[in-house]
Amino acid sequence: TSFKLHQRAKHVYSEARRVLQFKTVCDETPANALQLLGDLMNQSHASCRDMYECSCPELDQLVDICVQSGAVGSRLTGAGWGGCAVSMVPTSKLDSFLSKVQEVYYRADIQRAALQTHSLFATQPGAGATVYHEA
Numbered sequence: 001t002s003f004k005l006h007q008r009a010k011h012v013y014s015e016a017r018r019v020l021q022f023k024t025v026c027d028e029t030p031a032n033a034l035q036l037l038g039d040l041m042n043q044s045h046a047s048c049r050d051m052y053e054c055s056c057p058e059l060d061q062l063v064d065i066c067v068q069s070g071a072v073g074s075r076l077t078g079a080g081w082g083g084c085a086v087s088m089v090p091t092s093k094l095d096s097f098l099s100k101v102q103e104v105y106y107r108a109d110i111q112r113a114a115l116q117t118h119s120l121f122a123t124q125p126g127a128g129a130t131v132y133h134e135a
Contacts, residue, residue, distance in 0.1 A: 004053075011051035018044055034072055038088055041073030048076055056081060062105055063087075069100035084119070094122055 018040045025036045045063050049055040059076050062085050066074035071087035078084050089097045098120060106116035 007051050011047045014047055014051070015044060034088070034090065038071070038073030041075045041086075041088060042067065045075035054081055059083065059085060062101075065101055065105045066097075069104070070097040089122075098122065 022037060022040050025033050025040075030036065045055070045060075049060055055076050063074045063076065066085055066087040070093040071089045074085055074087035076083055077086040087097070102116060102120060106112045106120060112119075
């Protein structure tokens with residue numbers, strides 16, 4: 001019923017702060033880096049959900065299940081509003097994580113179960129897009 005400019009701006013600026021904090025942790029690699037990065041991901045999701053209001057109950061449920069299944073951090077990604085979740089999971093917990101998310105989130109709903117094959121998968125971070133310029 002209202003624009004909520006302060007709330008939206010607070011999310012955007014706090015998200016920008018988290019991106020800088022994430023980079024700092026990656027650059028400095030402290031002993032607890034994985035936990036710090038996971039915390040930032042979890043804070044990001046909470047802000048998207050509460051301040052920007054771009055999540056939905058199903059996505060919040062999926063993120064909660066991911067954390068309960070062994071992810072150190074999980075958040076919505078993509079456009080939100082029913083998008084998807086990305087989770088940071090230690091390699092040693094990956095198989096257990098995938099099994100638990102499959103069982104608790106996907107197998108609990110017939111429509112989700114039909115999507116599970118294309119919706120639940122592991123990947124590794126990469127360098128991202130790069131522009132090469134030849135002189």
